[in-house]
Amino acid sequence: GAVVSQHPSRVICKSGTSVKIECRSLDFQATTMFWYRQFPKQSLMLMATSNEGSKATYEQGVEKDKFLINHASLTLSTLTVTSAHPEDSSFYICSARDGAGSYNEQFFGPGTRLTVL
Amino acid sequence: RKEVEQDPGPFNVPEGATVAFNCTYSNSASQSFFWYRQDCRKEPKLLMSVYSSGNEDGRFTAQLNRASQYISLLIRDSKLSDSATYLCAVRTGGTSYGKLTFGQGTILTVHP
Secondary structure, three states: OOEEEEEOOOOEEEOOOEEEEEEEEEOEEEEEEEEEOOOOOEEEEEEEEEEOOOOOOOOOOOOOOOEEEEEEEEOOOEEEEEEOOOOEEEEEEEEEEOOOOOOEEEOOOEEEEEEOO | OOEEEEEEOEEEEEEOOOOOOOEEEEEEOOOOEEEEEEEEOOOOOEEEEOOOOOOOOOOOOEEEEEOOOOEEEOOOOOOOOEEEEEEEEEEEEEOOEEEEEEEEOEEEEEOO
16 A cells, blocks of 8 residues: 655654654655644644645644644645644654545554653 | 533543544535544654545544534454544535634543
8 A cells, every 4th residue: 555654753852942753755746735633642633734835724723833734745744833832742643645545545643742841 | 612522531442442433523515524533742644535425434433413513433342452542533624725624622542
């Protein structure tokens, strides 16, 4: 099946710093990528949808100036958590849709665990 | 009301048992339905799509009831390796840009 990678897999940072998470589709072109966040014992919550070459669409309650998303190519999307605080500690998972495949095909990356001290 | 709701469990069953999970969704315009499995600290992995006519994959059977707006997952002959969190997911949107919304997950523990 299609492979989506994320980097880094785990990051620990001090409060106030910015953290960039990369999401790559390794063997397909992802016209659409999704960013989810999952707090312990809770479900995945969609943060934003990004389409290559255009601005991301953020879900209600997600601050676009805090969670910067860039989808500059068909294989790479980045999420930058700016001025991270302890409440931003979470499991961040990206997902990519194969633009050439069935629109039901959505592949998940392995996730990035962010801990803000 | 949440868009997608599941009983969080946990369900603790012995090996060999049959266990069923239900999931309800609120948007009647939802078009696609899925069950995912998520192991601890891992990403969700697609277990199976759910079709209107119901579908089976080995020990797993999924069903969709559009009138009542719920989907179900039945696991027969449970194995220890089935222990995981099971997430139902619903896609809304009539184009390829539909949004996938997840339930909070049902925790299953299969014990010897």
